Amino acid sequence: MKAQRPRGIGAYLAFFYPALMLGFFFVIPFATMVAVSFFHRQPGAFYIPAFELDNYRALATPLFSRVLVFSLLLGALCAALCVAAGLPFTYFITRLKRRFQVVWLVFLLAVLSLSEVIIGFSWSLLLSRTAGISNLLVRLGLMDHAVSWSPGLAALVLGLCYLAFPYTVLVLYPPLSRLDPALPEAARTLGASPLRTFFTVVVGTLRDAIVAAFIMVFVFTLGAYLLPQILGRPHHWTLSVLITDQAIYQSNMPQAAAMAIFFMGVSLALVGLTMVLGKRRRPAND
């Protein structure tokens, strides 16, 4: 196959536009953040342009490492739960009639329109002692007295998964709906149980999509900063919460920028590692 050179200025313009948008909305803000992370912090005020590594050196505290590790583990846990729940769910949707598929997808898209704030407050209310679900369970005779399930780690994980679940399904839906029905059918004809079919044939064929969904939820939950405040205890505050504290409440932009960039570096490294590992195993499987 020969690569065709773009013809005429119009073809170049087609490249120019995305490049411009990428530059305007991503490269410039990101470069600003990198620059600010080297600026000098004036305690009790703002910052002055400089080049120093103090903001990065200040990250070497037990507090920062503990919160960093917790944030990454929390992201991985939510990603694992979302994929584990989302994959069978999406598979189930794709086996439905077209009309019902659309209904489900519209419903999931509608959930996306809820903001993090609304989701956080709704869950904290639903999990509360005074007005929450436990009251319903007491009514039904399943529990003795109403209890509070929030704030806590379980509440936080629940909230984050609720937030990320629609994205998981939307990432998994296209490859699953393209999955050739002949493959699972063949497996069934050859005597595999439905469960075995699902895990060996469906999961096996879709490994790339599953890794992609996992990474997306992982990265997405790393950015949540309101839910940990509303549904979590202070030791569940993620790095995003601390970054917000530095940027918004202490007006310490250089420190916040340094934290954000370091955090991003570590996350990208982990994502890269996941992808490399995913690729390396492929030949053995094929």
Place this chain on the structure above:
Amino acid sequence: MRKAVATWMLVFGCIIVIGLSAPVSAGQKVLKVGTYGGYFKDSFDKHIFPDFTKETGIKIESIAEPTGEAWLVQLEQAARAGQAPADVSMIAQTPMLRGQRSQLWAPLDLKKIPNSKYLLPQFIHRYKDGRVDGIGAVSWYITLVSNTNVFKQPPKSWADMWTPDKKDKLGLLALPSNSFLLEITAKTFFGGYDILNSKEGISKVLKKLAEIKPNVKLWYRDEGQFQQALQSGEIPMGQYYHDVAGLLAADGHPVRSTFPKEGGVNDSGCWAVSKASKKLEEAYIFINYMCRPDIQAKLARKVGTAPTVRREATGLTDAEFAAVSSDIPPLIPRYDLYTGDLSDWINQKWTEMVTR
């Protein structure tokens, strides 16, 4: 194709109509005023701004500010780009001092604010060189609030928050610079603020404060996070704003606000003008209006804030004054802790204490 043309004609038509109508309204003067979003802004929108417009002809565009420092950062960043998201903003003391460091606040001429003569002296805020940069807008108290259904007896002291029966029942502000819990702890358990003069002393206070952690269910950054839980009794006690608690009680919610015997924390907000604003003349008219004793009295009655002008000028009755203030000497925050060279160290130690 024809449909597309029609759409474009409609779009251009709209642009032209908007363009024509803009100069008509430009004849009226507009001032963008920022106050804290929620109950506070609603009360200003309802009780203060319409009368001001009626009297002066200046229309107020009311802007909802996020609590505390967040608004300062936005104003600061915008001013660097020559923009003013609000011309006049209500700014608490810590952000006032932080903004001073970068000369964010436009210097004000007291001659253009004749009503400033009614103000209590501490409510004229100045740069170190003596230029005025803020005029006291309202003052408010952070007090000990409780849900009356859960606690039949009102608490008496800040120390009541430390008792074991409050396990998992408190809502406290999450940051040293908006909770002033260092001051509260120092006054309640160490006999005063002297202990806050050294790192060793502050560490001792933080250690005492750490004992309260099992009792705290929510460390909140934004008052909205706590309000609902306080009303419902989910989190039946904590520190909160006396004025909002009063408004909640007036709306029939089972909430009471108590001035502990060590005193409530008295914080205040200034009217300050961003240096990027081009509406300084209108701002003077607005600030002067807000300093009028009868307007300060109206704020006390309708919004529940304590006046920044001398009490005798306001004509508030004893009962009205007692509802917004207290005879117990207040705890005045140590703003220098949060704006001085120790501020980053304090924040680091605080975060370690809270999140451990």
